[in-house]
Amino acid sequence: MEAIFVYTTFPDWGSARKTVRELLERKLAVCANLREHEAIYWGEDRVREEKEVGVLLKTEVGKWKELKEAIRDLHPYEVPVIARIDLDKLNREYSEWMGQVLFE
Structure with missing residues (x-):
């Protein structure tokens, strides 16, 4: 499995948590990881x-x-960074843990 990180930013904790929960579900x-x-x-x-x-x-x-498309659809910013x-x-x-979570 080829792992990647994806970075984006949100205007507040509420929109960040809501979007992250949806992506995880x-x-x-x-x-x-979320940081102000x-x-x-x-x-x-x-x-x-x-x-x-x-x-x-x-x-x-x-x-x-x-993931990139889902972030675009859920994001409150008109032009979010999705890196x-x-x-x-x-x-x-x-x-191995990542593979178990993503593909079970």
Whole structure:
């Protein structure tokens, strides 16, 4: 199995948790890490600063397209970041657990 991480951000905890739960229930990911952080970005013709919730989803490459589309459909942002991070190495035990969760 080829594991990947998928990164996206949300405007608040509620929308992040709701979306992550839906993705997990659909078995598009096995786990997600959520962290609040400061976002400094270009928006509305100026530099803006706000809090965001970053989400790192753990899944396998075969789920990428469906996961990306589901995030687009569920996401509150008009243009969300949906970044795939290919993993070079992952411990065997975790990889086996991922396979059990995603394909049982």
